[in-house]
Amino acid sequence: MSLVAPVNSARPLPDAGWLARRRWSRAGLVYLTLILCSFVFMGPLLFATLSSLKTDPLEYPPRLLFEQLNPANWAAAWTLGRAGSGDGWLGGFAPGADVSFTTRYLVRQGQQPVPPEVVVPRRRPGLAQAVAPIYAADYAKLEAPRQVSATPAAMPDGSPGQLVTYRFRVTYPGQGPKAPKLPLDVTAPIGQVFAGATLAPTLIERAGRVQTYDNAAPGFVGYLLRNYVRVFDNARSITTGQSLFLQWMLNSFGYVLLKVLSTVLIASMAGYALARLAFPGRGSFFVLILFLMTLPNQVLFISNYLVLRDGIWGLSRLWGQPGGMLNSLPGLWAVTFVSLAAVFLMKQFFETLPRELEEAAKIDGASAFQTFWRVIMPNAGPALVALTITTAQGAWNEYFWALVALQTPDDRYTLPIGLNALQRGYGAASDYSLILPGAIISAIPVIILFIVFQRYFIQGVATTGGKE
Amino acid sequence: MKERTRETLTAYTFLAPLIVFVLIFFGYAFARTLYFSFTNYNLFVPPTFKGIDNYAQIITEPRFGIALVNTLVYCLVVTTLQTIGALLMAIVLNQKLSGRGFFRTAFYLPSITSSVVITLIFIWLFQPRGVVAYFINILANHGGPIFAFVIITALAQAFQVWFERRQGLPAGPFDPALLVVSLLVGLVGAWGLTAFGVVRVTDAPPQLFDWLTRQDRVGGVVSYPLLFIIIQNTFTTIPTLMLFFLAGLQGVPQSLYEAASIDGTTPAQKLRFITVPMLRPVTFYVVTTGVIGTLQLFDQVSLLQGTAPLESVISLAYYVYNNVFSPGGEARVGLASAAALILAAITLSVVMIQRRFVVNDEGYS
Numbered sequence: 001m002s003l004v005a006p007v008n009s010a011r012p013l014p015d016a017g018w019l020a021r022r023r024w025s026r027a028g029l030v031y032l033t034l035i036l037c038s039f040v041f042m043g044p045l046l047f048a049t050l051s052s053l054k055t056d057p058l059e060y061p062p063r064l065l066f067e068q069l070n071p072a073n074w075a076a077a078w079t080l081g082r083a084g085s086g087d088g089w090l091g092g093f094a095p096g097a098d099v100s101f102t103t104r105y106l107v108r109q110g111q112q113p114v115p116p117e118v119v120v121p122r123r124r125p126g127l128a129q130a131v132a133p134i135y136a137a138d139y140a141k142l143e144a145p146r147q148v149s150a151t152p153a154a155m156p157d158g159s160p161g162q163l164v165t166y167r168f169r170v171t172y173p174g175q176g177p178k179a180p181k182l183p184l185d186v187t188a189p190i191g192q193v194f195a196g197a198t199l200a201p202t203l204i205e206r207a208g209r210v211q212t213y214d215n216a217a218p219g220f221v222g223y224l225l226r227n228y229v230r231v232f233d234n235a236r237s238i239t240t241g242q243s244l245f246l247q248w249m250l251n252s253f254g255y256v257l258l259k260v261l262s263t264v265l266i267a268s269m270a271g272y273a274l275a276r277l278a279f280p281g282r283g284s285f286f287v288l289i290l291f292l293m294t295l296p297n298q299v300l301f302i303s304n305y306l307v308l309r310d311g312i313w314g315l316s317r318l319w320g321q322p323g324g325m326l327n328s329l330p331g332l333w334a335v336t337f338v339s340l341a342a343v344f345l346m347k348q349f350f351e352t353l354p355r356e357l358e359e360a361a362k363i364d365g366a367s368a369f370q371t372f373w374r375v376i377m378p379n380a381g382p383a384l385v386a387l388t389i390t391t392a393q394g395a396w397n398e399y400f401w402a403l404v405a406l407q408t409p410d411d412r413y414t415l416p417i418g419l420n421a422l423q424r425g426y427g428a429a430s431d432y433s434l435i436l437p438g439a440i441i442s443a444i445p446v447i448i449l450f451i452v453f454q455r456y457f458i459q460g461v462a463t464t465g466g467k468e
Numbered sequence: 469m470k471e472r473t474r475e476t477l478t479a480y481t482f483l484a485p486l487i488v489f490v491l492i493f494f495g496y497a498f499a500r501t502l503y504f505s506f507t508n509y510n511l512f513v514p515p516t517f518k519g520i521d522n523y524a525q526i527i528t529e530p531r532f533g534i535a536l537v538n539t540l541v542y543c544l545v546v547t548t549l550q551t552i553g554a555l556l557m558a559i560v561l562n563q564k565l566s567g568r569g570f571f572r573t574a575f576y577l578p579s580i581t582s583s584v585v586i587t588l589i590f591i592w593l594f595q596p597r598g599v600v601a602y603f604i605n606i607l608a609n610h611g612g613p614i615f616a617f618v619i620i621t622a623l624a625q626a627f628q629v630w631f632e633r634r635q636g637l638p639a640g641p642f643d644p645a646l647l648v649v650s651l652l653v654g655l656v657g658a659w660g661l662t663a664f665g666v667v668r669v670t671d672a673p674p675q676l677f678d679w680l681t682r683q684d685r686v687g688g689v690v691s692y693p694l695l696f697i698i699i700q701n702t703f704t705t706i707p708t709l710m711l712f713f714l715a716g717l718q719g720v721p722q723s724l725y726e727a728a729s730i731d732g733t734t735p736a737q738k739l740r741f742i743t744v745p746m747l748r749p750v751t752f753y754v755v756t757t758g759v760i761g762t763l764q765l766f767d768q769v770s771l772l773q774g775t776a777p778l779e780s781v782i783s784l785a786y787y788v789y790n791n792v793f794s795p796g797g798e799a800r801v802g803l804a805s806a807a808a809l810i811l812a813a814i815t816l817s818v819v820m821i822q823r824r825f826v827v828n829d830e831g832y833s
Contacts, residue, residue, distance in 0.1 A: 014637055018645075025644035033560055038574040041707065045578050047599065048589040060597040060674070266485045273482035277475055285483075292494045294819045296764055298788040298808040302504060302801055303497035305792075306511075312492060337489045368478040397582030399767050407793075416584040423588055424774045432592045439588045443581040450580045454573060457580065458711060 045443070052227055052436035055202050055214075067200035068224055076199045077223030084182055084217025090229070091219030093136040093182040097172035099217050102148070103197040104165045105188055106155050113164040115145040117187040120170065123214075136172075136179035143169040156193060163195060170216070180233075184213040199223070227437040234434060235422065237411045245438065247411045248418035251329060252396060252442075255414055258333045259395040260388055266338040267387065268380065271346025272372055276358065286347070293340045301404045304335045308405060327412050332405040336398065342387055349383040350376070386456040393446050393457075415442040505805035510798050522806040532807060534779050535787040541689055542765055542783065545698050546705070547758040553706045554754065558713030559743065572714075575707040583704070583767040590700040591775070594679040605674040612667030613658045621654030640734055680775045693776035697768040705761070709754050716750035717743070756822035763815050784811045 051057040053068045067073055081091030083099045093099075107113045120137045145168040153163035170182065186201075187210045188194060194208055199218075201211035215222060222229055235244040273279070274286055308325040325331035357379060361371040377384075399416045406412045410421055419442060422435050450457055480487075505522055507515035526532050561571060578586060593599045607614065628646040632639035639646060661667045682692040690698070724742050733741070744751075766785040782790070784807060791804035 018637065021645040022643065025648045027565070028648060029644050030560060030563060030565065034565075034571045037557060037560075038571060041575045041578050041703070044586075044589050044593060044703075045581070048592065051592075057592065058595055058597060061602055062599050266489070269482040270486040273479040277479035277482065278472070279476040279479035282479070289490075292490065294760070294816060295494070295498065296785060296808065296811050296815055298764075298766075298785050298804075299501050299812045300494060300497040301789070302792055302805060302808075303500035304493050306500075307492065307496075312496070335493055337493070338486060340490075343486060368475070372482075393580060397584070399582065399584055399770075403770065403789075404793075416582055419584050419588060420771055423591070423771060427591065428774060430595065432595075435588055436592060439585045443585045446580055446582070447577065450577065451573075458572075458576070 048436055049440050052433075052440050053224060055226070055433065057432040057436050058430060068226075070200070073200050074220055074224060077218045078220045080199060080217045081219025081222060084219075085178060087219055089219045089221045091182075091215060091217045091222040092178050092180050093140065093172060093217055094178040095139075095172050095175050097170070097182075097217065099170045099182065100167060101170065101184075101198050101216060102165055102167045103145070103186055103211070104163055104195040105192040106153060106161050106195045107150075107164050107192050108155055109160045109162070111161075111191055113147065113150065113162070114189045114192070115147065115166050116189075116192075118142060118145055118168055119185045119187075121183050121185050123183050134177050134179045136182045139172050139174075139176045139179065140182065141171045141173050143171070164192075181215040182213075182217040184211075184216040186211045186213070225437075227433045228441070231434050231437045231441065235425075237409070239409065240411065242411065244411055244413075244418065245441075248413050248415045249441075251413065252415040254329055255332060255398070255402075256392050256395040258329070259336060259398075260391050262333070263338045263342050263391045264384060264387055267342035267346045268377065268384070269372070270338075270343045271348075272350050272376060274343070274347045275350035277368070289340050289343060293344065297400050301400070305404050308335065327406055327408060329412075332398075332402055332414070335405055336395075336401050339391070339394070342391060345387060346380075346383065349380065353379060382456075385453070389449060389453045389456050393449060396442075396446055501805045501808055504801050505809055507802050509801040511792070511801060512799075515802075518802060522802040526803055526806050526810070529803075531779065531782065532787060535782045535784050535807075537689070538691075538694055538782060539763060539765060539784045542694060542698060543759055543762040545690070546701050546762045547755060549698070549702045550705045550709055550758055551751065551754055553702065554709035555713050555747070555751070557706060557710045558717055559739070561710070562714055562717040572711075575710065579704045579707045584771060586704050587700060587768050587771045590696070590703075591680065591771070594696055596676045596678045597674065600679075601674050601677060604677075605672070608675075609670045609672055611670075613662045613669060616661050616667050617654045617658035620657035621650045624653040624657075625650035638732075642735075680772065681777070683777055683780060685780075691776075691780035693772055693780045696776075697765070697772070697781060700768065701762070701765075705758070709758065712750055712754050713747065716747045720746045752825060753822070756818055759818050760815055760822075763811065763818070784814075 047062075048057075050064070051062065054063075054066055055068075059066075077091070078088045080099060080101075082088045084097045085092035085094035086096075103116060105113070105116070120140045120142060122135045122137045124133065145166040147164060148167045149165045150162050153161060155161040170184075186197075190209065194204065194211060197211065199213065199216065202214040203212040204210070205212060214226065218226065231245050232243045236242065237244050237247065274282065274289075305326070308331045311325070325334060353376065357375050358371055361375045366374065397416060398414065399420075402414045402417045403420070406414065406417055410418070413421065419435070419438050422438050426432070426434050504515060506517060506519060508518050508521075509515035557575065561568060561575075565571075595601070625641070625646060628650060629639050629641055629643060632643070632646065658667070662669060679692050679696045685691045686695060720743065724746070725738060728738050728742060764785050765783040766789065769781045769783050769786040770789070772781050778790070788804045788808045788811065791800045791807070793799070
């Protein structure tokens with residue numbers, strides 16, 4: 001593409017080259033627009049994923065490249081993790097640990113280099129911990145930093161100085177429990193400028209004087225996915241001490257499984273009856289379903305909540321104590337047992353199947369049930385896959401009914417409700433280092449589902465009208 | 469006769485689980501909400517009949533009025549934005565391009581994740597010192613060069629079009645080949661003016677702008693937290709609605725465009741006189757679906773509790789929920805039921821319009 005405007009000589013009619021230039025330019029501009037749109041639509045998700053690795057996802061200005069993306073730090077984290085507990089992945093501080101750490105400072109010419117002050121602090125991890133945490137500080141033995149080298153170097157402002165390297169060791173002599181973390185606070189005297197260490201510090205405080213390490217023996221995963229480990233680790237049930245986030249994930253998976261089973265089964269049966277079987281009241285029943293589909297959930301949830309709490313017409317005795325269905329997965333399952341949109345979808349699908357299928361089965365003397373199970377269902381493959389996937393996606397993302405059916409205690413939540421709880425707990429303090437990883441984790445299964453079964457998603461939208 | 473009876477029996481057996489479910493969780497639920505709307509139930513003490521008091525009370529309650537206005541404004545703005553946005557994107561994407569599938573996936577990906585995930589990510593983006601504030605700050609600091617770029621590009625384009633037309637060539641005002649050149653000229657020009665100090669890149673610190681806690685309203689109508697929800701929801705629904713328009717566009721016969729090309733119509737005229745009229749059924753469907761969907765606004769409002777002031781974001785759907793499970797207050801189930809029925813009536817009337825005018829549901833698939 002030339003910078004010079006295409007000038008056509010005296011010919012008044014556009015020639016082939018003139019038209020071709022327009023085609024190419026047009027394609028180029030269209031691609032540019034599409035790429036910009038991709039940036040807009042994918043950007044938030046991608047940048048949130050990237051930022052979920054940061055120590056502080058709200059840092060300003062937001063960086064695209066940060067310590068956690070530096071392979072040198074990965075290698076250091078791995079080595080330190082192995083030195084701390086023999087585990088290069090998750091790290092920790094175990095008996096026999098021998099962690100050797102170096103830290104470098106720029107010292108102005110004429111100033112006497114002073115070794116930094118190193119402390120293993122007792123920092124309380126997480127919010128709700130039922131069990132007393134194990135502190136590395138109780139078992140660590142610190143060998144004071146000593147100078148290993150000093151080379152001439154320029155200070156940040158360009159004046160002459162020297163780069164001084166100190167090394168210190170943290171060991172775990174004798175026997176004891178394994179501490180999950182080895183926190184460190186390294187404080188340099190005034191005037192010495194921090195110039196790097198074995199591992200990039202978690203935080204730099206007090207105008208660069210204090211380098212804080214959340215874990216100086218983190219291991220590869222413990223370093224790169226620190227926030228992700230903390231999501232599982234920090235939020236714990238007050239009663240059982242179990243990881244809440246893990247429990248929410250399991251609840252969500254369980255709910256998806258139950259909901260998919262009931263929806264696929266009941267929607268296929270009902271859809272088949274509505275599409276193919278003649279019975280009095282078929283037309284009005286279908287109209288009724290269409291009407292009920294449009295009712296907002298807000299019209300239904302008061303009674304459905306009460307049904308879960310008090311039971312219905314004395315049937316609660318079948319379900320055990322009153323209130324037995326409230327705050328339980330079966331309760332959530334019951335109020336969302338089958339979606340009417342799914343019935344509608346399956347009816348539409350069964351109407352497209354050729355009638356010859358059933359007629360052949362009838363001639364062979366099959367009963368209606370046999371026809372349904374042996375002839376119709378095996379031919380409904382694509383529709384069933386589409387229904388399964390859209391139902392699974394909807395159930396995984398279900399928010400309103402989960403909010404109504406699962407209120408206390410917090411280990412009954414599914415992921416969306418749990419994320420809401422995280423937002424209320426940490427969002428107020430503007431701490432997004434747990435909220436973002438939590439959100440990303442709960443997006444991953446749906447994204448995988450989407451990438452694998454993309455075709456069915458787009459089909460599903462085209463037939464159900466995107467109703468969730 | 470016997471066979472028909474058997475078929476009826478079979479049908480009801482197949483439908484039995486659905487009928488039980490619908491009876492309990494739809495029929496009974498709807499009837500009870502209707503009943504509660506005439507009582508003063510509070511979830512614990514047995515309800516007593518109050519007649520139409522709840523309805524009389526609700527129209528005078530300021531919070532209900534705010535919820536109604538919020539919902540309608542939200543519905544109007546989001547439906548308009550998402551319909552136009554989805555149509556434009558579908559038109560851009562509806563071309564013979566390699567990599568179309570990739571772009572379709574890329575656009576659609578954010579909307580399959582849950583509203584909770586996207587809302588949380590957006591809350592993070594819109595923090596006072598968040599990514600959005602950062603970009604706004606960059607744009608504000610580069611106001612001069614951006615302005616120069618736009619002006620130079622427009623001038624270059626105008627000049628080139630004038631030049632080509634004088635040569636007798638059929639160049640339109642947005643002629644792509646000329647536009648590419650104009651854009652490059654604009655870039656170079658803006659860079660040059662900045663380098664020579666004619667326009668300046670300022671270095672102002674970011675304005676601390678808290679989208680999520682501000683009380684004041686844009687134009688007295690839309691609060692900033694509601695504007696936040698509007699942006700977030702438009703962002704997530706555009707790709708879904710785009711799929712409908714894409715399907716609709718593929719149904720527009722290519723011969724219409726070819727015939728129009730022979731008559732020498734411009735792309736803008738093709739859009740105006742072929743694409744938009746041919747897409748009318750799809751557009752109608754998209755608009756009504758959008759209206760129905762936006763009237764149900766709940767998730768985002770719920771997620772913003774504890775951050776945004778309740779009145780700034782409360783929607784009808786959340787008003788209902790908030791009256792039943794009100795934090796620290798007594799449940800006003802009667803009032804909530806009345807509000808829920810009003811919401812249902814609004815929704816149903818939109819659905820009725822949709823069903824009446826969309827002749828067949830296959831119009832969009």
